[in-house]
Amino acid sequence: MNILITGGAGFIGSSLAKSLLKAKHDVSIIDHFSTFYNVERKKEQVNQIKRIGPVVVHEFDLLDEEETIVHFKNHKYDAVIHLAALPGVQPSLTNPHAYIDQDIKVTVNVLRASGISGVPHVLFGSSSSVYGNQDGPVSESFANGKVKSPYAAAKAGAESFCHAYQSLYGFKLTILRFFTVYGPWGRPDMAIPLFLTKLLNGESINIYGRHQSRDFTYIDDIVNGIALAFNQTGQSEIYNLGSGKPIRLEELIRLLMTYFPNASVVDETFRAGDVRHTWSNIEKAEKELGYVPEIGFEEGLRRTVEWAKKYHN
Ligand SMILES: NC(=O)c1ccc[n+]([C@@H]2O[C@H](COP(=O)([O-])OP(=O)(O)OC[C@H]3O[C@@H](n4cnc5c(N)ncnc54)[C@H](O)[C@@H]3O)[C@@H](O)[C@H]2O)c1
Numbered sequence: 267m268n269i270l271i272t273g274g275a276g277f278i279g280s281s282l283a284k285s286l287l288k289a290k291h292d293v294s295i296i297d298h299f300s301t302f303y304n305v306e307r308k309k310e311q312v313n314q315i316k317r318i319g320p321v322v323v324h325e326f327d328l329l330d331e332e333e334t335i336v337h338f339k340n341h342k343y344d345a346v347i348h349l350a351a352l353p354g355v356q357p358s359l360t361n362p363h364a365y366i367d368q369d370i371k372v373t374v375n376v377l378r379a380s381g382i383s384g385v386p387h388v389l390f391g392s393s394s395s396v397y398g399n400q401d402g403p404v405s406e407s408f409a410n411g412k413v414k415s416p417y418a419a420a421k422a423g424a425e426s427f428c429h430a431y432q433s434l435y436g437f438k439l440t441i442l443r444f445f446t447v448y449g450p451w452g453r454p455d456m457a458i459p460l461f462l463t464k465l466l467n468g469e470s471i472n473i474y475g476r477h478q479s480r481d482f483t484y485i486d487d488i489v490n491g492i493a494l495a496f497n498q499t500g501q502s503e504i505y506n507l508g509s510g511k512p513i514r515l516e517e518l519i520r521l522l523m524t525y526f527p528n529a530s531v532v533d534e535t536f537r538a539g540d541v542r543h544t545w546s547n548i549e550k551a552e553k554e555l556g557y558v559p560e561i562g563f564e565e566g567l568r569r570t571v572e573w574a575k576k577y578h579n
Pocket residue numbers: 272273274275276277278279296297298299300301302308326327328329348349350351352353354368372391392393394443444445446447448453
């Protein structure tokens with residue numbers, strides 16, 4: 267298949283690109299190398315992809331509606347996985363308009379361009395944040411719009427636009443809700459990579475509520491889930507891609523202390539915008555896609571710590 271990954275220079279996109287090349291797909295990426303985190307890091311991720319196989323890299327801003335539509339008209343993609351976005355919950359509290367641009371307007375541009383150019387299958391990288399704060403495992407139908415941050419509102423809004431354009435153009439739509447993805451090359455603003463950078467530099471780490479829990483999901487499992495979703499048979503489906511096994515932050519700290527026994531941890535108060543718990547019910551993805559997360563948290567963390575030690579050297 268000829269597959270386009272938007273945001274292909276990013277954490278999830280670059281891992282996916284490598285996996286799709288190994289599976290002998292034709293892979294193109296669109297990315298404008300945003301400055302949300304280190305641009306050199308994204309260039310490095312693209313170099314990693316190029317070592318696996320021939321990838322076509324288009325560097326432009328998907329916020330440019332005309333350029334996006336012209337690009338799609340000039341290329342025939344069998345499937346588009348839309349991962350380009352401005353991520354991060356806390357920065358969305360101080361800069362909400364950027365999230366409307368990057369997470370809603372960019373998504374609308376990709377959806378319209380896909381529809382106009384006749385892309386048969388559009389997949390959208392959504393987030394567990396659309397569930398807001400809920401106790402217990404969440405199934406796909408549990409998203410009720412009661413979100414906790416502008417980032418989450420933008421993701422929920424983008425999902426609505428996905429449904430609107432699916433209905434207008436009739437392409438196959440798959441919405442994938444990712445739950446806190448971690449692993450080698452993890453996004454440097456997220457908790458585990460941030461903690462590891464600080465610990466490797468001998469700095470203390472700040473934690474905003476030890477009783478919070480996250481459904482940490484290893485990058486390879488997410489990439490497998492996305493690859494399986496290319497075979498989805500329904501016309502318009504939503505799937506949770508998580509581990510189904512939430513980890514309390516105090517447990518994360520305990521495990522990190524086994525690698526960094528002298529770690530200093532500073533307890534801070536809970537931050538507005540965050541949710542207290544995430545916990546995926548992954549039965550639908552298991553049953554319909556054959557998705558089975560394989561990397562347990564202790565093993566995933568071990569691999570991530572090992573990678574971080576090498577990378578920081
Ligand atoms: N990492 C997670 O835990 C997680 C969890 C839930 C959802 N998601 C979603 O998954 C997707 C990928 O996340 P990630 O962690 O790989 O993030 P990332 O920041 O590493 O990757 C996003 C990529 O999109 C590119 N991009 C952003 N705006 C663009 C634009 N206007 N034009 C072209 N390129 C643009 C960036 O340069 C970047 O390379 C995002 O939609 C994110 O919201 C991620």
